[in-house]
Amino acid sequence: MKKKEEYKMTAKELCIGDIVDFNPLNKFYTGNWRSRKKPILDKNKCINCLICWISCPDSSIKVVSDDAKISIVDNIDYNFCKGCGICAMECKNGAIKMEEEKK
Amino acid sequence: MIKTVYPTGKIVAKTGNEAIAEAMRQIEPDVVAAYPITPATEIMQIFSQFIADGIIGSEYIAVESEHSAMSATIAASAAGARAMTGTSSQGLAFMWEMLYIASGLRLPIVMAEVNRAISAPINIHGDHSDSMGTRDSGWIQLYSENSQEAYDNMIQAIRISEKAKLPVMVTTDGFVISHCMEVVEIYPDKDVKAFIGDYNPDRYLLDIKHPYTLGAIDLQDYYFEHRYQLSKAIEDSKNIILNVSKDFFNSFKRKYDFYEKYMLDDAEIAIVVIGSTAGTVKLVVKELRNKGIKAGLLKIRVYRPFPSKQIAKELASIKAIAIMDKSDSCSGAFAPIYSDIVASLYSNGIVKPKVLNCVYGLGGRDITIKQIINIYEILIKIASGIKYPTNIINYINVRK
Amino acid sequence: MELLKVIEIRWHGRGGQGAKTASLFFAEIMLATGKYIQAFPEYGPERMGAPMKSYNRLSENPITLHTNVINPDYVVVLDPTLIEVVNLTNGLNKTGKIIINTSFDSEYIAKKINFNKKHVYVIDASKIAIKNIGKNIPNTTMLGALIKVMNILDINEALNNIETKLNIKFRTKTHLISGNLDSIKQAFYEVKN
Numbered sequence: 001m002k003k004k005e006e007y008k009m010t011a012k013e014l015c016i017g018d019i020v021d022f023n024p025l026n027k028f029y030t031g032n033w034r035s036r037k038k039p040i041l042d043k044n045k046c047i048n049c050l051i052c053w054i055s056c057p058d059s060s061i062k063v064v065s066d067d068a069k070i071s072i073v074d075n076i077d078y079n080f081c082k083g084c085g086i087c088a089m090e091c092k093n094g095a096i097k098m099e100e101e102k103k
Numbered sequence: 104m105i106k107t108v109y110p111t112g113k114i115v116a117k118t119g120n121e122a123i124a125e126a127m128r129q130i131e132p133d134v135v136a137a138y139p140i141t142p143a144t145e146i147m148q149i150f151s152q153f154i155a156d157g158i159i160g161s162e163y164i165a166v167e168s169e170h171s172a173m174s175a176t177i178a179a180s181a182a183g184a185r186a187m188t189g190t191s192s193q194g195l196a197f198m199w200e201m202l203y204i205a206s207g208l209r210l211p212i213v214m215a216e217v218n219r220a221i222s223a224p225i226n227i228h229g230d231h232s233d234s235m236g237t238r239d240s241g242w243i244q245l246y247s248e249n250s251q252e253a254y255d256n257m258i259q260a261i262r263i264s265e266k267a268k269l270p271v272m273v274t275t276d277g278f279v280i281s282h283c284m285e286v287v288e289i290y291p292d293k294d295v296k297a298f299i300g301d302y303n304p305d306r307y308l309l310d311i312k313h314p315y316t317l318g319a320i321d322l323q324d325y326y327f328e329h330r331y332q333l334s335k336a337i338e339d340s341k342n343i344i345l346n347v348s349k350d351f352f353n354s355f356k357r358k359y360d361f362y363e364k365y366m367l368d369d370a371e372i373a374i375v376v377i378g379s380t381a382g383t384v385k386l387v388v389k390e391l392r393n394k395g396i397k398a399g400l401l402k403i404r405v406y407r408p409f410p411s412k413q414i415a416k417e418l419a420s421i422k423a424i425a426i427m428d429k430s431d432s433c434s435g436a437f438a439p440i441y442s443d444i445v446a447s448l449y450s451n452g453i454v455k456p457k458v459l460n461c462v463y464g465l466g467g468r469d470i471t472i473k474q475i476i477n478i479y480e481i482l483i484k485i486a487s488g489i490k491y492p493t494n495i496i497n498y499i500n501v502r503k
Numbered sequence: 504m505e506l507l508k509v510i511e512i513r514w515h516g517r518g519g520q521g522a523k524t525a526s527l528f529f530a531e532i533m534l535a536t537g538k539y540i541q542a543f544p545e546y547g548p549e550r551m552g553a554p555m556k557s558y559n560r561l562s563e564n565p566i567t568l569h570t571n572v573i574n575p576d577y578v579v580v581l582d583p584t585l586i587e588v589v590n591l592t593n594g595l596n597k598t599g600k601i602i603i604n605t606s607f608d609s610e611y612i613a614k615k616i617n618f619n620k621k622h623v624y625v626i627d628a629s630k631i632a633i634k635n636i637g638k639n640i641p642n643t644t645m646l647g648a649l650i651k652v653m654n655i656l657d658i659n660e661a662l663n664n665i666e667t668k669l670n671i672k673f674r675t676k677t678h679l680i681s682g683n684l685d686s687i688k689q690a691f692y693e694v695k696n
Contacts, residue, residue, distance in 0.1 A: 011328040011335070016268060017209030018329055019306070020316040104537045116534045116542075118527075227546065249567075279569050283543035284530045286565070382567035469571045 030058065034083035037098040039076055045095035048072045052087035052096060061087060105286060108356045112288040119280035122250040122287045123189070123215045123273070124149035126257035128159055129295040132213075133184035133302075136164035136175035141227045142277040143191040143217040169194035173201035180210040181317055183307025185261070187212065191277060192219035192233045199237070202270075206241030206333060208318055211264035211304075212271075214242075215257065218378070218429075219277040220466045228467020229277030231377065231430040235439045241333050243271040243340055244407040246377045248363075250275075250285045252404070255357055258290075261299045262347045267340035276379040276429075278467060290355055298354050337408045344405055361410035363402040366392060367417060370399025372482035375418075375444060376427040377403045380463075380470055387475045398479055403440070411447035418448060418456055422486035425459045425478050427499075437496060438462050457485045463499035474499055511572045512559040512649070515589060516581035519551040521642030525581075526557040528668065529646055533561050535664050536656065541566050554589055577653065579645050580604060581628070592618050602648050602694065604628035604641050609696055624652050626694040628686075635689070636682040643683040647690030658691050 015021055050071060053061040060081040064074040076087075076096075088096040105114045117125065124146050127135070137147040153159050162179075166172045172188050179186040190198060195216060205212050220226040221233055234244060245260060247253035253275045260271040275281050308317060321329055341361070348359040365385050367373055374384050381402035391398040401417060418424055426445075428438030436442070441460035448456065461478060464470050478499070485491045512529075516522030523544040530542035541560035558572040574594045578601040585591065586603070595601060595618070602624040603612055613620035626648045628641035635644075646665075650656050662684060669680045 008324060009328070011331045014325070014328055014332065015315075016332055016336070018207060018318055018321055020319045022314040022316070105534075105539065114534070116527075116531045116540060118543075249569075276569075278543070278546065282546075283541060283569070284527050285541055286534060286539055379569040382569045385567050471570050471573065472568075 029079040031060070031078050031080045031082065034081060034101075035085070036083070036100060037085065038078065038081060038083050038101045039085065039087050039096045040099050041073065041076055042095045042097065043073075045093050046073055047093055047095075049092065051090050051092065055086045055090045057084065057086065058082055107288050109288065109290055109294075111291050111294070112355075113291075115287055115289055116284050117250055117254075117287040117289075118145070118282055118284045119247075119250045119253050119275040120145035120217070120282065121149060121284075122254040122289075123257055123275070124153070125287075125289060126254045126295075127187060127215070128153045129290075129292050130185075130187070130213075130258070130261055130299060131159045131296075132161055132187040134162045134164065134176070134179035134186045135188060136166050136172045136179070136186070137188045137190065138166050138169045138172045138194060140169070140191045140194040142219055142229070142281045143189050143194070143215065145281070146189045146215050146217070169197040170201060173198040173205065176212050176214075177201060177205050177208065177210055180205070180212050181208060181307065182309045183304050185265075185302040186210075187214065189215035189217070191217040192221055192227075195233045195237060196221060199240075202237055202240040202242060204318070205270045207329070209268040209333070209336065210270060211268055213257070213260045213264050214270065214272045215253075216272045216274045217277050217281045218274050226466040227277070229279050229281075229379075229429075230465050230467060231274075231276075231428070232465070234272060234274050235428075235430040235432070237272070238407055238439060241269065241337060242407060243267065243269050243337070243344070244405070245271065245273045246404055246406055247273065247275045247280065248379055248381045248402060248404075249280060250283070250287045251357075253280065254287055254289070255351065255355070255359065256404075258295055258298060259344075259347050259351050259359065262350070263340065263344055265302060265304075266347070267336060267343045269336055269340055274378070279379045294354065298351070341405075341408050341410060344408075359404065361403070361405040361413055362417070363400075363404060364417065365400035365402065367399035367401055367421075369397060370421055371397040372423045372425075372479060372486050373399040373401060373418065373421045374425045374427060374475070374478065374482075375401045375403065375414075375440065377406060377440060378429060380427065380429065380475075383470065383472060384475055387472055387479065391476075391479055396479070396483065398482075406440070409443050409447070411443065412451060414444060415447040415451035415453050418444070419451075419453045421456050423457045423459070423482040425461050425482055425497075427461045427463055427478075429462075429464045431462050431465065431496070441496075457491075457493055459485065459491070459493050459497060460495075461497045461499050465501075468500060470499065508562060508564070509566060509568070510559075510561040510577070510653075511575045512561075512577040512579065513572055513575040513595075514557040514559075514579045514581065514645075515585050515591060516555060516557070516642070517551075517585070518553045518555055520581045521640050522555060522557045522579075522581050525579075525642035525646050526559050528643075528665075528672075529559055529649065530561075531668055532656070532661060532664055533559075538562065539564060539566050541568075545571065554585060575599060577602070577649065579649055581641050581645055583607075583629075586612070586615055592616055598622070600624060600652055602626065602645065602652055604645060606630065621696070624648065624694050624696055626690050628690060631686050631689050631693070635686040636679060644686040644690045647687035648694035650687070651691045651694050658688070662688065
């Protein structure tokens with residue numbers, strides 16, 4: 001597939017002062033290229049200690065509130081995960097495993 | 104008794120530093136970060152005393168260097184605070200890389216800069232070497248002739264910077280103004296506060312509902328556009344400065360412009376100067392006018408942005424002009440103000456005036472009335488057609 | 504210069520004696536009488552004991568002049584040892600007046616600085632300061648002498664004015680106020696030609 005050429009904004013269109021707007025439509029998915037392995041979450045083993053969430057350098061551990069308004073680990077955002085493996089290393093309960101990725 | 108210009112103004116005796124600290128007290132910025140350096144030390148000494156005494160609620164960050172002072176000010180400003188700082192000479196030089204970041208990120212920071220010579224040799228006295236060095240850093244520069252102007256400039260600087268989204272430097276001549284007690288008219292706090300208004304930035308980093316990235320890498324494809332934006336902002340700030348001056352006149356009855364013309368309209372010879380020396384030149388001009396000599400003065404207040412079209416127009420019909428620089432760019436050619444003015448004249452098609460460059464007062468060396476009269480005498484000669492080398496710098500009162 | 508209807512004063516002192524403070528203080532007092540003022544120090548190396556100068560300008564009109572004082576009308580010397588070190592009468596107008604803190608008489612001092620005795624005034628300001636303030640800080644004392652020699656202020660009015668200013672300045676050291684006022688008063692009456 002031929003990729004469309006990126007549109008370059010003019011000085012007038014650009015946000016002033018080197019600001020890059022947060023825009024969910026900007027698909028700057030840093031996770032589309034990562035190390036050989038990716039983390040797989042086993043929700044049955046997870047005790048929601050959130051250590052993985054604190055440790056993740058790419059903010060790829062997604063946390064949500066459950067019915068009792070307690071924060072729980074929901075999933076791993078592979079759009080941004082670089083496969084560093086810190087979460088798996090830090091997980092005390094073996095709930096995150098690094099697995100070879102098929103490409 | 105001395106009459107006030109503003110009906111409810113108050114006449115007080117203040118040094119330049121005291122006047123600036125007073126302006127800062129009335130402005131009451133959210134954050135001030137500074138490191139002491141002669142001759143600007145007093146500003147922060149007095150200002151921090153206001154905080155210690157509980158008079159104002161600003162946050163003062165005592166940092167370990169000027170680099171950190173500017174960094175903290177930038178961070179505070181980016182976070183959404185009204186942030187100020189102050190420094191001088193080596194301190195300004197130490198802030199160097201952060202100055203460009205402040206302007207590049209378009210942060211409305213106001214700095215009280217007390218002009219002092221740059222080392223080496225080490226010298227604490229006033230010349231413009233420090234701020235002239237930062238003339239291309241994207242900061243607006245307002246120069247003050249006396250304490251009153253320093254006070255007024257500080258108040259206007261807040262409005263200018265927040266409207267233009269550019270940092271502003273207000274300078275005073277070290278010791279000559281900073282430590283000189285003069286008559287200053289102070290306006291009531293509430294009127295100053297009403298003039299500057301509240302600071303409501305369009306966007307700021309602590310606004311978590313509208314997140315954005317500030318200061319990302321910007322390579323060949325976008326850096327140029329951002330720098331063009333900055334250049335355009337500086338150009339556009341000219342109108343903002345004039346509008347704020349107009350508002351200031353309406354509020355406080357003191358008139359400000361890019362420059363002050365003193366008996367310039369029908370002048371045949373003129374001096375262009377920045378800062379405290381303008382006051383001395385005014386006296387000389389008056390004296391020469393009494394003798395029937397058509398002398399004039401153009402005192403530049405706004406040096407960045409440089410009002411090049413306006414200045415060229417003002418100087419177009421003058422026969423001989425001396426441009427006095429209190430700094431030397433060590434370029435092997437000419438000093439900063441001269442270069443700017445000659446470029447302005449030439450680009451506007453004005454080639455008639457003979458323009459002389461005089462460098463004076465480095466390291467705080469005094470410039471006397473007699474020396475200024477001498478310069479006018481040289482201008483009279485040049486105007487009457489006598490040949491005089493105008494393609495080199497005239498160093499005033501230096502032992503060559 | 505004809506246009507310069509300005510009275511100029513030069514203060515000589517040593518770092519720490521308060522010559523700068525005295526000139527600033529004098530300017531504030533004169534402002535209260537409706538005069539335009541300037542007061543500024545001339546620093547060399549900033550250290551205690553180094554000879555330093557401070558200046559005043561007074562005028563009925565706004566002062567735009569921003570140069571050093573070259574030809575003062577009055578010279579005030581806070582430290583007698585400066586006689587040997589500094590040319591105190593440098594640039595002093597022939598009709599100008601010099602006031603020196605010394606225990607010698609004016610004749611002796613006039614000879615020493617080679618100046619017309621008629622214009623030399625002496626006051627033992629250090630003695631007065633030590634007596635009233637407990638320290639050899641003769642700046643306010645010399646201020647009293649200057650007010651007398653210049654003869655442009657009513658002493659009682661000046662003292663009232665100074666008291667208000669001192670109340671602000673010494674708000675944390677109120678015990679110094681009366682001593683300073685006494686010094687000024689004593690110097691006013693004791694300074695002699």
